[in-house]
Amino acid sequence: MNVPETLPGLVTECGEPVFNEPWEASAFALVVGLHQKGAFEWTEWADVLSETIKNGPEETPYYQSWLSALETIVSQKALIDEKEISMRKSEWEAALVATPHGSPIELENGK
Secondary structure, three states, X not given: OOXXXXXXXXXXXXXXXXXXXXXXXXXXXXXXXXXXXXXXXXXXXXXXXXXXXXXXXXXXXXXXXXXXXXXXXXXXXXOOOHHHHHHHHHHHHHHHHHOOOOOOOOHHHHO
């Protein structure tokens, strides 16, 4: 896939991003997919991510910043409203609580 060079803090190996957790890969794929569908330009994304990293606490893990930047750009572009975002967060939190330790967290687990 060879990601653009404009992403601050992105760890790569042989030109591919390195993920520590499955959710990081999902967040990455969601951003790439939204970009490919024309929701935003890659430079817009890089600017939002850069600002998120710059303005956040220094110890914030990279993909936590990625997720925060995703929420920001989704809100800026009105791709989904705040009520929907809040509802989805609540659903995922319920799924997290309902999932046995060591098992994959699936949205259906919280229902």
